[in-house]
Amino acid sequence: MxxxxxxxxxxxxxxxxxxxxxxxxxxxxxxxxxxxxxxxxxxxxxxxxxxxxxxxxxxxxxxxxxxxxxxxxxxxxxxxxxxxxxxxxxxxxxxxxxxxxxxxxxQLQPGNMLDTLETEEEQIEQYVNVWRAIRRPIPPQGKQPTPLITNWFESLSTYRKTYTEGDRITEEHLLLAEQFIEEVNRTTKGAALLHGDLHHENILFSKHKGWLAIDPKGVIGDEYYDTISFLINKLEGKANQRDVLRYRVKRLSELLQLEEKRLLKAAVALSTLYACWAQEDNAEWEQTYQCTKWFIEFLREGHELKVR
The missing domain is CATH 3.30.200.20 (Phosphorylase Kinase; domain 1)
Known part of the structure; x- marks a missing residue:
């Protein structure tokens, strides 16, 4: 084999x-x-x-x-x-x-991925349907407790100690991510079970059941975090990546009735973590980090943004 x-x-x-x-x-x-x-x-x-x-x-x-x-x-x-x-x-x-x-x-057949739909709007609408379908409360905790997304963010400290120089995520952005993690936690309406990796490649079409999720990580956290993988996914090759990302943020905020500014803060926090993980795994991380920078720009539109 x-x-x-x-x-x-x-x-x-x-x-x-x-x-x-x-x-x-x-x-x-x-x-x-x-x-x-x-x-x-x-x-x-x-x-x-x-x-x-x-x-x-x-x-x-x-x-x-x-x-x-x-x-x-x-x-x-x-x-x-x-x-x-x-x-x-x-x-x-x-x-x-x-x-x-x-x-x-x-096996979901034919198993087309979400990005095979022709337009961004079609993809967003089906994503929202799946996102809603898999909302679940925190499950009973047994011998194998479901991990907390707040524990994921401990990797930022590890990254800071490992990557002290050279091509890396800036200290300013690491501090901003940590600040927004605290803000999202402080303003949460309650944690729930999250898929943890809900993006285009993890939503497939079944001719019998419609669009369904696959490959959940399973993590407990604020539901805003369960949109971020989708926001930053499948931007490669698009001529207007920044505009597409801005459109996704706007439409998810509208359709899921999420506070846009809070969503952007969650996006800065989690995309920074994703970029850290990718660099640690020797994978492509610059595209994800670019999304982090764009999220920060969106937050700054009409606002002065400072790291505390």
Missing amino acids: QIPQAFKTKISNVFGKGGEEWLTLLPERIDTYLHKWKLVNHGPVTNLSYNYVLNVTDIGGNPFILKIGVPNADFANEVHTVQIYNGKGCARIIKAVPEEGVMLLE
């Missing part, structure tokens, strides 16, 4: 030695669950990220998705979150063995 080199590199960068050991065992684990669950392998999806995802069918020819990842708390949390959604607004889970990093999901 040929595992793409780009996928191997990403897993090694993110998970280190543990990821390399997992890659060594991956072909055997795939074969084990293909046999155990009586599945036929039709090859990996084209947009592999941090999990190895296969198109499979059962003995009756019914299509499914076999998802295999590094078995850790994040994977177990994703399984738990998909179970909470229970097929409503999100692809349904069939079965899972989280301790081995394996889950079987319904």
Whole structure:
């Protein structure tokens, strides 16, 4: 079995030695669950990220998705979150063995991504429908508690200590992100279960069920944060990226009845974190950081913005 080199590199960068050991065992684990669950392998999806995802069918020819990842708390949390959604607004889970990093999901067909819709407005409208469909309260907390988005932001301190010079996110912007995190927390109307990564590639079309989410991270936090991945996604190649981003902010604020200024502050905070993570993973981070700068510009329109 040929595992793409780009996928191997990403897993090694993110998970280190543990990821390399997992890659060594991956072909055997795939074969084990293909046999155990009586599945036929039709090859990996084209947009592999941090999990190895296969198109499979059962003995009756019914299509499914076999998802295999590094078995850790994040994977177990994703399984738990998909179970909470229970097929409503999100692809349904069939079965899972989280301790081995394996889950079987319904396959959404034809599975077109949200950005295949022709216009920004069409994409925004369907995004809003999915966003609303997966709103859930904080789930009961057991042995494996759902992580808090406020814990994610602790990575800003780690970034500051690691990247002390050279090409990096400025100290001013790190301080501004931390200031806005505090403001969003202070003004929240209450936390909820968030998807945590709701963007164009994680919303697919099913001819039977319409547009549905996939691949939730599952995190507890303010619902404003669950819009940011969409705002900054799929801007590459657009001639008017800044205008598109401004339009998305405006329309989401209107359709979801979000306070625009507060949304922009949440966007500065979370996009700064995303840029930090991307740089730490040796991935492309400048585009995300540019979005952070644009969010700050939008906030400054008609206002004087200072870091406290």
